[in-house]
Amino acid sequence: MREVEAGVEYKINIGGKAFLLDKKKYDLLNYINMTNSITEGAKLTKISYRTALNYIDRIESTLEIAIVSTSKGGKGGGGSTVLSYEGAKILKECKKINAIMELHKDVNEIETKILNIDKSKGVMTIEMNEVHITIPLNDNYEVGDKILALISYDNIFIMLEPQESSVQNIIKGYITEISLNNEMIKIKVDIGGISLYSNITLSAEEKLNLKIGKEVYVGFKAVSIATLKI
Known part of the structure; x- marks a missing residue:
């Protein structure tokens, strides 16, 4: 997928509440979806793990939804984080906007x-x-x-x-x-x-x-x- 241009913001509306999702937050959601890991998603987004958690908390508290779901590992440890239904829906809408922007760039x-x-x-x-x-x-x-x-x-x-x-x-x-x-x-x-x-x-x-x-x-x-x- 092509990289989102810096400065682009997506206005997300859920349940009558709105949140502006910028490039960093979009990238974080996209990389979490790709890696099933907040840690790896933060690394690829080039932000700290603490900043990633802060981004997630801000989105969730503003929209009053859960955008990630974390499961603990078994005896071998590990575990993973995936986007919730709402988180996946937000990412899908952003990707649709990206595709439209790319098609109609000129x-x-x-x-x-x-x-x-x-x-x-x-x-x-x-x-x-x-x-x-x-x-x-x-x-x-x-x-x-x-x-x-x-x-x-x-x-x-x-x-x-x-x-x-x-x-x-x-x-x-x-x-x-x-x-x-x-x-x-x-x-x-x-x-x-x-x-x-x-x-x-x-x-x-x-x-x-x-x-x-x-x-x-x-x-x-x-x-x-x-x-x-x-």
């Missing part, structure tokens, strides 16, 4: 506004310069609201011709930049003054014979757009 950010809301169809129309885009309805928004539209590079498709498919939003543009990005090709496309980036494979770039200045179509599903009100 995103297009576009400031736009809501032009129309169709509650019967459950969609909204937003404007990107003169281009209108359909996205899922958010009941907290109203016509005229300014929002930030977020589209992952990986959710932008490049086509030479518009095609009939489940991709609802297809826009013509021109390639303005091509670069290598971690064994992927990053394509920058201008769609009427707005730039959208797409990550594609080397083989796809060769197959499409993409070049700077070439006319292409970019497409993306409505559900692939996340929005924030600004």
